[in-house]
Amino acid sequence: MSSAVPLSEIAADAPVLRDFGGGPFGVYVHVPFCATRCGYCDFNTYTAGELGSSASPQSWLAALRGELAAAADRFAGLPSATPEVSTVFVGGGTPSLLGGDGLADVLDAVRSAFVLAPDAEVTTESNPESTSPEFFDRIRAAGYTRVSLGMQSAARHVLAVLDRTHTPGRAVAAAREARAAGFEHVNLDLIYGTPGERDADLDASLDAVLDAGVDHVSAYSLIVEDGTALARKVRRGELPAPDDDVLAARYERIDTRLAAAGLTWYEVSNWAANDSARCRHNLGYWDGGDWLGAGPGAHSHLGGVRWWNVKHPARYAERVARGGLPAAGWESLTDDERYLERVMLTVRLRTGLPLTALAPTATPAVNRIIADGLATRSDTHLVLTDRGRLLADGVVRTLLT
Incomplete structure (x- = not known):
């Protein structure tokens, strides 16, 4: 095990990589940009003000193309052939800030480095406020097959506690726009247990989700992560910590409503209308599959080896420009x-x-x-x-x- 030697320094025929291949292979692309920082989020994301002139979507995309090309070259030297990409997931951050053309460029970068399976699932996360009918038309034409929208809640005061910038109702409107653009698979994300959330607020959120007609719902209990603005407010006593009994009751409420509407749980926090609506990319994680994570701070897992990229977009671009993979560390799992x-x-x-x-x-x-x-x-x-x-x-x- 190592936390210092980048994967690019391991010999191309390293024994730890010989198990790679033979199963589904996914690509995760991390988009590190956000318009604002949500108080509960501890993901590797940056606002324009935080980045200044050190990085931009354009420099990030150029580095992404370089990393994907380097990874494809790296895998070509392995004993087993690189399998077709069965799933692509563009997450963040806020991928929809790239716009429809930017997300089309991201998928083009993946296609340039790897072969996509004919039935590949291609997902992007999106903030409802940075989407439009034209956006959904563009990414559908580019080859995206699935959209995941961050709704969190239909209650304005709950969104305010979470520092979410979208307005109540916009997530449902965006889901309808995505369906009108031809997306069969649309997910809405919920967060439950936010301080100040009432049963009536959760019921209103579930009403909105079901009214949107989506075929997939993810619901996560609020977790107070160290280092976040929310954690500081809880520590100062400005907000109460989520209550475990309340969280359990809310989960049961969600499951009952979704099940009655024909959405069945297939993972503890995820419900789908049918087998085809399940997120195949995430199932790859849960089933111990192989995936390449590209972008600042992204994690990869191939053949029992895991590595993670440098986090800051500027450092990430610098590492890619020097050649090889921008790994900050790696480990061979026992x-x-x-x-x-x-x-x-x-x-x-x-x-x-x-x-x-x-x-x-x-x-x-x-x-x-x-x-x-x-x-x-x-x-x-x-x-x-x-x-x-x-x-x-x-x-x-x-x-x-």
């Missing part, structure tokens, strides 16, 4: 680490955790989890119950002790 991640991620899926993936020593823990009503066991899988979904992190801890 068998124990891969086992931990398999349990931690796969148990959250509706399909459950294969019993064959568990170590024999986990049998007593499995029996306790089932006895406590947190999971059921079929001939092949351990599957969380409704109560188990609320306590998924505890289930993981039990399985790993």
Whole structure:
């Protein structure tokens, strides 16, 4: 394991990379730009004021093309051929700030370096305020197949606590515009448990989501991340910390409403109208797949090796300009680490955790989890119950002790 040597210094035939290939391969592109900084967000993002003249969307795109080309050259020297790209996910940050033409350029950069599968899923995240009918028409024509819109809440005062800049109602309007542009798969993101949020506020948000007619919903409990403006307000006593009992009740409320509308959970925080509506890219993460992360601060995982890029857009561009991959550090996962991640991620899926993936020593823990009503066991899988979904992190801890 190393946290200093960049992946570009590892020999092209390094044994740690020989497991790469044979399964789905995704590409994640990180767009680090935001118009404003949300108080709860700890992602690697920057406003124009924070960057000044050190970086721009144009310099970032040029560096992205360079990184993708370098990665393609790097993979070409591996024993196994680079598979077709089955999923692309453009996240951030706020990718929609690039505009329709900018996002078309991003996808063109991926296509220039790799071969996209004919049925590739291509997703972009978008802030509703930086979208329009013309935007959706442009990215649909460019080859995007899926849009994920950050809604968070339909309540103005909840959005204010989160420092979200979009107006209530705009997310629903954007979802309708995306569907009108030909997007079959549209996701709306919700955050629940924000200080000051009432049951009525959540109900209004769910009403709006269902009225939008989307085929996918993601709902996440508010997490107070260290170093954020929200964390500072909670620490000073200006806002209360999210209450675990309230979060559990809100989750059950969300699940009940979405299930009644025909949206079924397939991962603890994600619901889809049918199998084709599920986010294949994220399923690749949860199933332990391979992906290349491109852009400042992006993480990659290939054949048991994980690496992460330098974070600042200016430093990222400088590293790419010098040649090779802009990795800040890397690690070769041990068998124990891969086992931990398999349990931690796969148990959250509706399909459950294969019993064959568990170590024999986990049998007593499995029996306790089932006895406590947190999971059921079929001939092949351990599957969380409704109560188990609320306590998924505890289930993981039990399985790993």
